[in-house]
Amino acid sequence: MTHDDALATPTENDEPAAPMRRRKAHIRESNEAHLVACAEAVFAERGLAGASTAMIAERAGLPKANLHYYFPTKLDLYRRVLEDLFEDWYRAADTFECSDDPVEAIGGYVRAKMALSQRRPLGSKVWANEIIHGAEHMQDILTQRVKPWLDSRVVVIESWVSRGLLAPVEPQTFMFMIWAITQHYADFDAQICALRGEREISRRAFDDVTEEVVALVIRACGARSP
Amino acid sequence: MTHDDALATPTENDEPAAPMRRRKAHIRESNEAHLVACAEAVFAERGLAGASTAMIAERAGLPKANLHYYFPTKLDLYRRVLEDLFEDWYRAADTFECSDDPVEAIGGYVRAKMALSQRRPLGSKVWANEIIHGAEHMQDILTQRVKPWLDSRVVVIESWVSRGLLAPVEPQTFMFMIWAITQHYADFDAQICALRGEREISRRAFDDVTEEVVALVIRACGARSP
DNA sequence: GTCTATAGACGGATAGAC
DNA sequence: GTCTATCCGTCTATAGAC
Structure with missing residues (x-):
């Protein structure tokens, strides 16, 4: 020192x-x-x-x-990695704000999250690992940083539902679905490769999957433009 | 010995x-x-x-x-845990076969997977952890046991699509979506609790989430009864 | 089949020279 | 700010009495 x-x-x-x-x-x-x-x-x-x-x-x-x-200590380094990851996650989260059209906003967010999974899969794995083991080293990030953001998105989704632009989804469950499926392509890549019989997912295949995921998510919430 | x-x-x-x-x-x-x-x-x-x-x-x-x-060795014990988990996973997978009606078959499978997440969340975490770290100790289970099952489901989904009972989904991506979201409720429970501001998910809340997830998945694939 | 004691390797962290 | 040598604790695995 x-x-x-x-x-x-x-x-x-x-x-x-x-x-x-x-x-x-x-x-x-x-x-x-x-x-x-x-x-x-x-x-x-x-x-x-x-x-x-x-x-x-x-x-x-x-x-x-x-x-x-x-x-x-090792834990100090680990904490820094988690904080660094949150910053990146938060930048992708901004995509959600860009439009009042749910098809655009949700589609854009899913694409941003998929891009993040493709660009930084190792980071996604560290995050997933930490949550799976109880998230004891990131309670503060979750409650002070992620939760306020999620709560604000819940309000937006509810307004879309009340205006008839979305099927009557439960906003939190819907958001968790987006997170689960987009992060799955980073966290579970070993399983995906084994089941597809490939050594790795090509850039081209990933782009195709991204559009397929966008289509699934948009249909799941029944979004339509205003 | x-x-x-x-x-x-x-x-x-x-x-x-x-x-x-x-x-x-x-x-x-x-x-x-x-x-x-x-x-x-x-x-x-x-x-x-x-x-x-x-x-x-x-x-x-x-x-x-x-x-x-x-x-x-510790690894022998770990392998046994993974094999035991696969057996349980495989029993839930059977639910998929029970009906030729996609709404029933897919809805039933999602409910079975959600029930498994609720009944054995620790097992799901061990599985997830193993995949995240490269699945080196379960390549054989993935390629010899999971892959054949998945391939057989892909055929069923394709037949539903060709008969107009399902939107034109990419079968693998759709299956991965089901796995991702159902397992998310076991693997990421620490994050879900932190974001809901609760100590744990009640049985009642889990049942509500299950039906919400079923609705999202059914809408996502556009299933209708024959 | 059960248990105590321990060998032998490894990992986190630090001292202290440069 | 860099690096070698090392302390000390923990971990897997086993020896050997019961």
């Missing part, structure tokens, strides 16, 4: 100190980001308990001690 | 040996079943790597050495 010295000592007008601080800050930033990315992969492959800091450090090309210099 | 002696030695007409063998076999059977049940819970809570044989033995009320007497 030698870096706290720079903050504790008043060096505001100390010419050489400021660039130095910036350079060190940059090193820290880039090393941390690299470690978080590598950690996401190892946590996805092995789970929190199964992942070792040695594996993560090795994948990052750093000695294990450096990892513990930036993230004192 | 002292038990193999009983099989190796010809003692067919040895009066006291036969009941003894049966008694011992019964002890083995009941201890193994108990261990498998306890293991399922611990694997669900902690994952394969996070679960220790000591935890499983403690939950079973046995010394750790006894566990290794019945299941030489």
Whole structure:
């Protein structure tokens, strides 16, 4: 924790100190980001308990001690991965707001979630793993960040239903359905590949599946444009 | 492995040996079943790597050495849990065959899968966890047992589509949707509870959700009775 | 078939030189 | 900020008495 010295000592007008601080800050930033990315992969492959800091450090090309210099405990690193994932999830969630037309809004959201599953499947797996094992390390993210967003979407869906633009769906169950099916394509890819008899899902096949999922979801909620 | 002696030695007409063998076999059977049940819970809570044989033995009320007497390695026990889960999954799968009416057949299957999620959520979590981490310990179950069943259902769905009893869905994507949403209620219960602001899902609420899910799935595939 | 004790490997975290 | 060496706890699995 030698870096706290720079903050504790008043060096505001100390010419050489400021660039130095910036350079060190940059090193820290880039090393941390690299470690978080590598950690996401190892946590996805092995789970929190199964992942070792040695594996993560090795994948990052750093000695294990450096990892513990930036993230004192394995749990600190794990938390950072989860927070990073939430930010990405939240950006995809924004898609829901863009239109008052349920076909557009819901279709767009499903496409955004499918794209996220395709772009960052390892992250989705870390998230799923954490929830499956009780979500003890992300209760705060769920109740303080995800829940308010979900509640606001429930209101929008209810208004669509009351205006006759949607079948009388239970909004939460419907949202869970969207999450379940879109994340399934990231989390369960090993099963999907085994059952399709392929080694991996091609980009083209994924795009086809995306449109099929959109069609299923739109029919499920009976959406029609206003 | 002292038990193999009983099989190796010809003692067919040895009066006291036969009941003894049966008694011992019964002890083995009941201890193994108990261990498998306890293991399922611990694997669900902690994952394969996070679960220790000591935890499983403690939950079973046995010394750790006894566990290794019945299941030489942790992986042997884990495999048994997975095989046991598949048997249950397969029984629920039978529901699909009972009717040529797609509304009945699909609705019944969704209800059976939801009931399985409610009855054995820990098992579902072990399954999900295994798939998420690459399914390396159940490739054989997927390709030799699940895949043939899925392929046979695809044929049935295609026939419904061609007879105009179903919207033109892609059968695999549709089946994956059913699996994703029904298993979501077992695997992601921690998230669902956090977002509903409840400690657990009541039996009554689960029944309501089940019917809502059935309605969503039936609308999604556009099923109608012949 | 049951149980205590322990071997042997591995993992998280830290000390301290550079 | 980097890295080697190491402490100490935990884990799987087994030896061997009962």
